Amino acid sequence: MTVFFRILAAFVLFPAGAVAEVAVSVAYLQQQVERPPVLSNLDPEPQDLGLAGAELALADNLTTAKFLGHKYKLKVTTVPENGDWLDAARRVLSETPFLILDAPAQSQLQVADLPEAAGAVLFNVSAPDLAIRDETCRANLLHTLPSGAMRTDALAQFLVKRRWDDLVLIAGEHPGDLAFAEAIERSLTKFGMKLQAEKTWRFDADLRRNAAQEVPLFTQEFGDYDVLLVADELDDFARYIPFNTWEARPVAGSEGLQPVTWSRVVEQWGAVQMQNRFFDQNGRSMKSKDYAAWAAYRSLGEAVTRTQSDDPAVLRDYILSDAFELAGFKGRAMSFRAWNGQLRQPIPLVTNRAVVAMAPLEGFLHQRTELDTLGIDEAESRCTAFKEG
Amino acid sequence: MRLATLWAATALCAPAVADEIWVSNEKDDTLSVIDIETLEVIRTIETGERPRGIAFSKDYSVLYVCASDSDSVQVMDPETGKILHDLPSGEDPEQFVLHPNDRHLYIANEDDAITTVVDTQLRTVIAQIDVGIEPEGMAVSPDGKIAITTSETTNMAHWIDTETQELFANTLVDSRPRHAEFVKDGTELWVSSEIGGTITVFDVATQTEKAKIEFEVDGVHPDRVQPVGFELSTGDETAFVALGPSNHVAAVDAETYEVEDYILVGRRVWHMDFNADKSLLFTTNGVSGDVTVIDVAKREPIKTIKVGRFPWGAAFRPTN
Numbered sequence: 001m002t003v004f005f006r007i008l009a010a011f012v013l014f015p016a017g018a019v020a021e022v023a024v025s026v027a028y029l030q031q032q033v034e035r036p037p038v039l040s041n042l043d044p045e046p047q048d049l050g051l052a053g054a055e056l057a058l059a060d061n062l063t064t065a066k067f068l069g070h071k072y073k074l075k076v077t078t079v080p081e082n083g084d085w086l087d088a089a090r091r092v093l094s095e096t097p098f099l100i101l102d103a104p105a106q107s108q109l110q111v112a113d114l115p116e117a118a119g120a121v122l123f124n125v126s127a128p129d130l131a132i133r134d135e136t137c138r139a140n141l142l143h144t145l146p147s148g149a150m151r152t153d154a155l156a157q158f159l160v161k162r163r164w165d166d167l168v169l170i171a172g173e174h175p176g177d178l179a180f181a182e183a184i185e186r187s188l189t190k191f192g193m194k195l196q197a198e199k200t201w202r203f204d205a206d207l208r209r210n211a212a213q214e215v216p217l218f219t220q221e222f223g224d225y226d227v228l229l230v231a232d233e234l235d236d237f238a239r240y241i242p243f244n245t246w247e248a249r250p251v252a253g254s255e256g257l258q259p260v261t262w263s264r265v266v267e268q269w270g271a272v273q274m275q276n277r278f279f280d281q282n283g284r285s286m287k288s289k290d291y292a293a294w295a296a297y298r299s300l301g302e303a304v305t306r307t308q309s310d311d312p313a314v315l316r317d318y319i320l321s322d323a324f325e326l327a328g329f330k331g332r333a334m335s336f337r338a339w340n341g342q343l344r345q346p347i348p349l350v351t352n353r354a355v356v357a358m359a360p361l362e363g364f365l366h367q368r369t370e371l372d373t374l375g376i377d378e379a380e381s382r383c384t385a386f387k388e389g
Numbered sequence: 390m391r392l393a394t395l396w397a398a399t400a401l402c403a404p405a406v407a408d409e410i411w412v413s414n415e416k417d418d419t420l421s422v423i424d425i426e427t428l429e430v431i432r433t434i435e436t437g438e439r440p441r442g443i444a445f446s447k448d449y450s451v452l453y454v455c456a457s458d459s460d461s462v463q464v465m466d467p468e469t470g471k472i473l474h475d476l477p478s479g480e481d482p483e484q485f486v487l488h489p490n491d492r493h494l495y496i497a498n499e500d501d502a503i504t505t506v507v508d509t510q511l512r513t514v515i516a517q518i519d520v521g522i523e524p525e526g527m528a529v530s531p532d533g534k535i536a537i538t539t540s541e542t543t544n545m546a547h548w549i550d551t552e553t554q555e556l557f558a559n560t561l562v563d564s565r566p567r568h569a570e571f572v573k574d575g576t577e578l579w580v581s582s583e584i585g586g587t588i589t590v591f592d593v594a595t596q597t598e599k600a601k602i603e604f605e606v607d608g609v610h611p612d613r614v615q616p617v618g619f620e621l622s623t624g625d626e627t628a629f630v631a632l633g634p635s636n637h638v639a640a641v642d643a644e645t646y647e648v649e650d651y652i653l654v655g656r657r658v659w660h661m662d663f664n665a666d667k668s669l670l671f672t673t674n675g676v677s678g679d680v681t682v683i684d685v686a687k688r689e690p691i692k693t694i695k696v697g698r699f700p701w702g703a704a705f706r707p708t709n
Contacts, residue, residue, distance in 0.1 A: 060522055060543075063502060063522045063540075063543055064522075064544070067547070067556075067559035068559070273500060273523050273541075273542075276500055305561065325563075325564050325584060326564070327541070327542070327564040327583075327584040331634070332613070333564060333586070333612060369610070369612065371612075
């Protein structure tokens with residue numbers, strides 16, 4: 001009798017129907033990586049990059065939870081570069097199956113392959129590498145950060161649309177630069193273009209003093225072209241390229257017009273509200289990795305709200321299902337690609353001051369969703385892990 | 390130049406002859422007043438920053454304006470266009486609804502996850518109610534007993550008992566709920582979900598979902614069909630639903646919940662209002678910066694009227 005009344009009371013208090021306790025604890029597992037020095041100190045990387053986004057999602061989820069009787073927690077574990085990464089991962093996995101991974105691709109794969117991670121739900125918020133979404137994909141590893149390919153496809157769509165197809169590239173020597181340069185070339189091929197010329201950035205002089213002398217000569221050899229593409233994902237030299245080129249040409253890629261996950265200039269689609277919440281909470285503007293971490297924890301929260309469950313298998317199934325949708329302030333409902341666990345999402349093409357365009361651009365069609373014109377599509381995917389089980 | 394000024398002054402003072410539609414221009418900090426006879430803008434009135442929700446008092450003697458970035462609700466004399474005073478509104482008021490008692494305003498504070506209840510006569514806040522993140526859609530039942538706030542990121546309709554000013558139910562809807570209306574004498578509550586692409590119909594007595602309305606516009610990807618504002622025709626027979634960036638308004642049979650027509654309007658259609666006999670419908674088109682006039686019987690657009698930047702809300706004002 002008493003039990004009956006208690007259940008009744010629970011229904012009255014939470015009409016949406018939470019009876020058993022639903023509690024989700026997420027671990028933000030971060031591997032510190034030393035950043036190579038860059039030419040300018042103007043834009044230091046925030047200490048809480050990524051984590052701040054997860055914290056905002058926690059606050060968002062907690063507000064919804066208040067009305068449903070659900071519980072959410074966020075715990076941070078930071079592993080120094082020479083620390084025992086896998087030991088830390090094992091400890092975290094013994095506490096919760098829900099992890100946000102902020103680490104290089106290889107480190108993420110090591111965690112995904114731990115026996116303790118079987119059945120876990122891991123979110124990659126930091127590695128743009130195509131391979132971990134493709135031939136080395138793992139069924140327990142989802143990606144809320146877009147791949148480099150999604151970003152460069154967005155840029156290529158813009159170049160096609162503007163008919164700026166005579167293109168040259170300057171790439172840095174850092175592995176991230178090379179990967180981005182490779183992604184650019186892949187995207188240009190995909191959309192029927194190719195590079196007319198490519199140069200490697202090998203300067204070791206301090207460009208703050210002599211960019212005006214070096215860059216014109218360096219770019220003179222390119223002759224005529226429409227757009228100068230730059231691959232400098234480290235944010236080292238690209239800032240010194242615009243207005244120093246021999247020909248008066250726009251710059252795009254890692255500088256000038258940039259395809260990004262997120263930027264403070266995104267203000268349509270209700271984004272202003274999220275930008276304001278983020279700024280109030282952290283005293284700085286939201287960046288791409290923050291957005292990816294926000295999207296990871298919000299995706300989990302959305303799945304918990306809709307399924308009323310905290311079971312990782314139930315949540316993973318829901319997240320990968322057609323029913324799932326995340327309102328991500330980029331103008332369209334976002335969902336996960338069931339074949340490789342990538343969050344499909346629009347890519348803003350931005351300058352420092354404004355959104356120039358939002359990809360997918362009008363006219364780029366796809367039989368499933370236009371969002372799948374960005375990145376690896378199902379037909380070309382080499383990821384098989386999601387097909388099993 | 391001089392003549393124009395004189396003319397404007399005369400227009401301001403002369404007794405109005407035709408009814409009007411008032412439109413808030415979010416990015417111009419102005420209101421555009423449209424003459425329903427001539428279908429032209431006859432006045433442009435300055436407001437506080439980022440005006441969005443607008444509503445007249447029952448006797449149309451004052452206009453309430455959500456000046457979101459001024460963090461206030463302004464009370465305007467519609468005859469003179471002068472701001473009489475500000476109401477305490479809480480931060481970033483976006484939308485509101487006037488209680489049938491003509492006295493209490495229920496205001497969604499978008500940045501604060503709060504619904505503020507203001508007494509417009511005493512100019513005081515009488516309650517603040519914690520709701521979900523980014524409250525936006527506001528409605529109150531015809532009998533005045535229930536107020537609704539929808540929250541865009543929490544994806545809920547929050548049901549407020551106006552007697553106690555407390556929540557008595559919270560119901561999930563699809564992603565990014567934007568607008569709510571009580572329909573059919575308050576027996577149904579309709580909530581539009583922008584990203585979900587649906588309208589959820591609730592049975593008010595039980596607060597349970599009764600139906601879901603879905604939309605499909607030819608040649609427009611479902612992602613871009615985003616229902617926002619909606620209004621009902623005479624007798625609540627037909628609902629007209631603004632579908633955002635699909636640039637269409639849907640006409641929905643309110644009995645069967647089936648979509649009957651799609652009407653092409655301007656870009657990113659947002660909110661709307663009717664004229665007195667509901668024969669004309671005026672939609673605000675944010676991106677194209679204009680208002681589309683729809684012939685309700687024919688379900689056809691008949692005119693486009695240029696207004697300010699990012700028109701948001703629309704409100705009817707009779708002048709006779």
